Amino acid sequence: MFALVDCNNFYASCERVFQPQLKNKPIVVLSNNDGCVIARSNEAKKCGIPMGAPAFEHKELFEKEKIHVFSSNYALYGDMSSRVMDLLTEFTPEIEVYSIDEAFLKFEGFETHFNFEDIGRKIRHRIYKGTGIPVSVGFATTKSLAKAANKVAKKFPDKTSHVYVMDTDAKRIKALKWLAVANVWGIGHQHAARLEKIGVKSAYEFTQLSDEWVKKHMSVVGLRLKKELQGTECLEMEIPASKKDIATTRSFDKNYTEFDDLKERVSTFAVTCAEKLRKQKSCANTLMVFLHTNGYRKDLPQYARNYLLQLPFPTNSAIELSKQATLALKKIFRKGYAYKKAGVIVMDFSPENYDQINLFNNINPKHRKLMETLDQLNEGMGTHKIKLASQDLERTWKMRQEKLSPRYSTRIQEAIKVKA
DNA sequence: TCTGGGGTCCTAGGACCC
DNA sequence: TCTGGGGTCCTAGGACCC
Numbered sequence: 001m002f003a004l005v006d007c008n009n010f011y012a013s014c015e016r017v018f019q020p021q022l023k024n025k026p027i028v029v030l031s032n033n034d035g036c037v038i039a040r041s042n043e044a045k046k047c048g049i050p051m052g053a054p055a056f057e058h059k060e061l062f063e064k065e066k067i068h069v070f071s072s073n074y075a076l077y078g079d080m081s082s083r084v085m086d087l088l089t090e091f092t093p094e095i096e097v098y099s100i101d102e103a104f105l106k107f108e109g110f111e112t113h114f115n116f117e118d119i120g121r122k123i124r125h126r127i128y129k130g131t132g133i134p135v136s137v138g139f140a141t142t143k144s145l146a147k148a149a150n151k152v153a154k155k156f157p158d159k160t161s162h163v164y165v166m167d168t169d170a171k172r173i174k175a176l177k178w179l180a181v182a183n184v185w186g187i188g189h190q191h192a193a194r195l196e197k198i199g200v201k202s203a204y205e206f207t208q209l210s211d212e213w214v215k216k217h218m219s220v221v222g223l224r225l226k227k228e229l230q231g232t233e234c235l236e237m238e239i240p241a242s243k244k245d246i247a248t249t250r251s252f253d254k255n256y257t258e259f260d261d262l263k264e265r266v267s268t269f270a271v272t273c274a275e276k277l278r279k280q281k282s283c284a285n286t287l288m289v290f291l292h293t294n295g296y297r298k299d300l301p302q303y304a305r306n307y308l309l310q311l312p313f314p315t316n317s318a319i320e321l322s323k324q325a326t327l328a329l330k331k332i333f334r335k336g337y338a339y340k341k342a343g344v345i346v347m348d349f350s351p352e353n354y355d356q357i358n359l360f361n362n363i364n365p366k367h368r369k370l371m372e373t374l375d376q377l378n379e380g381m382g383t384h385k386i387k388l389a390s391q392d393l394e395r396t397w398k399m400r401q402e403k404l405s406p407r408y409s410t411r412i413q414e415a416i417k418v419k420a
Numbered sequence: 421t422c423t424g425g426g427g428t429c430c431t432a433g434g435a436c437c438c
Numbered sequence: 439t440c441t442g443g444g445g446t447c448c449t450a451g452g453a454c455c456c
Contacts, residue, residue: 031424038424054423072424099456188454219430221454247426254421296423343425400422 001116001139001167003105004146005088005123008134008154008162010101011039014080015070017132018408018416026067030055033253033400034071071401079409080131087130091123096237104143106237120163140166143235144228147185148175148203169231176204176229186225191218203229242280242349248272249343253400255294256339262291263326267390269344270325274318275378277346278371281353283314284346287321289328294340305332314350317367318374321346322388 007013011029016022026043030036037053047065049058055069062069081100088095094106107114120137127135138149145166152175153164166172182192184203194217200206207229214222224234248269256262266289277284292304307328315321325344377386406414 033422033424035423052423056422059422102456186454190453219453221430243427245427249425251424294423341424345426 001107001141002143002146003107003116003120003123004098004138004143004150005103005105005127006136006138006150006154007084007101007127008136009039009041010081010133011070011072011077012041012044013133014077015068015073015405016041017080018405022068026065027070028062028067029070029072030403031072033251034402035251038072069403071404073405073407075407075410076405079407080133083131083409084127084133084135087126088123090126091119094237097240104146104237116165116167117163120165121161124162134162136162138164138166140172141231142228142233144185144225145172145231148179148229151179151183172231173204176207177202179203181206184225184229186221191222242282243276244349245345245347246273246276246284247343247345248276249290249341249345250399251341252339257335257337259329259333259335262329262333262339262342264391265342266291266325266329266344267322267388269342270321271318271388271391273344273346274316274321274371275375277316277349278352278375281351282349283316283352284321285311285314285348285350286346287311287324287328288345288347289325289332289342290345291329291332291339291342293337297338297340300338301336303334303337307331315367316352317364317371318388319367319370320364322390326390 009027012027015027015029024043025041026047027039027041028037028044028049029039031038034055036055037049037051037058040049040051044065044067047061047067049061049067055062061067077100084101085095085097085103088103088105092105092107094108096104096106098104107116107119116139120139123137124135127133136150136153138146138151138153140146140149149164149166152166153160153162156164166175179202181187181195181200181203182189184206187195187206195201195206200209207226209226211223211226214226218225227234250265250269252265256265270287273284286308288306288308290304290306293300293302295302309324309328311320311324321344329342374386406416408414408416
């Protein structure tokens with residue numbers, strides 16, 4: 001049996017934990033730069049705020065409905081997430097953290113001895129008591145079905161109390177007939193549109209298509225999904241692997257036109273990539289820089305380029321990556337455009353302590369010590385106290401975060417105060 | 421005025437090999 | 439007019455996820 005445990009409206013719930021007076025009040029959480037709505041409490045959903053809605057278009061609705069608006073606070077959500085995941089390991093050693101707010105659990109050999117309804121209720125209770133976050137739990141015999149079961153648990157709280165066990169074929173079929181094909185895990189916009197065109201509306205109807213059709217139009221990924229929905233296990237629990245790509249990209253709060261401004265941004269992104277690389281003890285062999293103008297501004301000239309370069313040797317040095325990223329930026333920067341977004345992506349990793357034989361170039365051994373020291377200092381002092389000269393010109397760049405909540409759970413100065 | 425960020429997997433087609 | 443067969447590796451692009 002697989003369980004999918006999913007935190008309800010996770011970011012909104014995290015904010016509510018520390019402001020319990022917001023219980024039953026509508027809450028939304030915005031993306032970086034306070035751009036779009038990326039999380040909504042149930043009450044906010046009822047007010048008709050769509051997922052991904054640009055904040056500026058809904059300002060009036062926010063006011064009218066007295067919606068509590070938050071900038072995203074990833075320090076808080078990340079910490080709350082690891083608390084939730086820690087508690088989940090009490091129920092089974094087999095856990096796959098699938099995203100910041102979801103995990104698969106596997107229960108093997110328990111089938112005849114355990115009452116999964118009961119386990120589900122215990123999980124909910126434990127997580128709520130331990131973190132204040134409400135979760136929904138779906139049980140089924142494959143991961144894809146567990147995802148579907150979770151949707152049932154979430155959609156019918158009155159009937160399920162947020163726990164649904166899909167343990168018979170009758171329940172499976174009933175759930176799949178209810179589940180719209182567009183809401184199936186693994187079916188996105190494109191496939192949903194194609195399926196609806198041929199008259200397939202429910203997940204159940206999808207499972208009735210021929211293997212050949214599914215394979216032809218949706219590749220083996222679609223075929224695996226079909227089997228999974230029929231109850232044949234095709235997707236295993238995954239062990240966390242090191243990342244294969246690492247990206248640091250941002251939209252800017254305003255348009256940038258000058259090379260030096262872009263250079264400062266790109267250099268900083270490279271430094272962050274280097275830090276992420278060191279955290280997983282990898283070195284990158286390839287680096288890409290991209291930049292583009294604001295695609296929504298049809299009135300302005302548009303420009304978008306990326307530049308991919310092979311690094312002279314595998315590295316996770318902030319100095320080297322910053323230097324190479326600046327070189328790449330020089331190749332694609334054109335004057336006369338208003339840039340809105342840029343990013344650095346590093347790829348093609350090798351292990352940190354694997355010294356490739358390279359006759360002419362290799363990492364400057366001084367960088368290694370320097371990076372270690374940098375990591376230690378930044379860890380002790382809070383992020384990014386120590387920077388490269390190329391990062392700070394005259395100005396410090398800021399994200400727009402007008403509604404940021406405190407980092408209650410990770411900064412002692414920002415912890416919640418309880419009156420005696 | 422304002423519209424997020426960071427990942428994974430699969431396939432088709434081209435280049436190249438013997 | 440006709441011009442083999444069977445591989446591998448790489449890349450770009452498309453699809454998906456949260």
